[in-house]
Amino acid sequence: MIIDDELILINLVAETRDRALSVLGNRLFEEGYVTADFVRSVMEREKVYPTGLPTSPYGLAIPHTDSDKVIKPKIAIATLKDPVKFLSMSNLEEEVDVKIIFMLALKDPLEQLEVLQKLTGIFQDSDAVTRIANVESSEEFYQLLVSLDSM
Numbered sequence: 001m002i003i004d005d006e007l008i009l010i011n012l013v014a015e016t017r018d019r020a021l022s023v024l025g026n027r028l029f030e031e032g033y034v035t036a037d038f039v040r041s042v043m044e045r046e047k048v049y050p051t052g053l054p055t056s057p058y059g060l061a062i063p064h065t066d067s068d069k070v071i072k073p074k075i076a077i078a079t080l081k082d083p084v085k086f087l088s089m090s091n092l093e094e095e096v097d098v099k100i101i102f103m104l105a106l107k108d109p110l111e112q113l114e115v116l117q118k119l120t121g122i123f124q125d126s127d128a129v130t131r132i133a134n135v136e137s138s139e140e141f142y143q144l145l146v147s148l149d150s151m
Helices: 017-030 040-048 109-123 128-133 136-147
Strands: 010-011 058-060 074-089 095-105
Touching: 010 017, 010 136, 017 040, 017 074, 017 095, 058 074, 058 136, 095 109, 109 128, 128 136
Parallel strands: 010 074, 058 095
Antiparallel strands: 074 095
16 A cells, blocks of 8 residues: 555644645655655755645645655655645646645656546545545544545
8 A cells, every 4th residue: 555644644734835845755754765855856846847736625736756766655645734835736827725735755657647547536526625634633534545445
């Protein structure tokens, strides 16, 4: 499984996008799943290729970077106590108030495509997005993802 309880952060307090990315990326690094320069690389990529998605009712982001920064494929997830601003993936002039972040650390391009397709299916369901945003524990989040037949 590419999602583990220790990589799910609920009601993360982060004042900025970079702080949220740093906390998630460092969790992946501390667990030994990514290289030391993963966080920096994610932040640099986010500036050039933003990942904010203006989904309803809460914005989401899917930050990621090159596979050479990944040791073992995983996804780190955070629901944020308060939304932070990301630039929109589809419109670089638009900001998205992001409340849910799925940070991808994947090696295989086909696996990444498959995960993105599954996530896109979830993101198109506003009820699922609401349920994700309102979970109260990592265990509840994990069970919700299983019930949505994702990762």
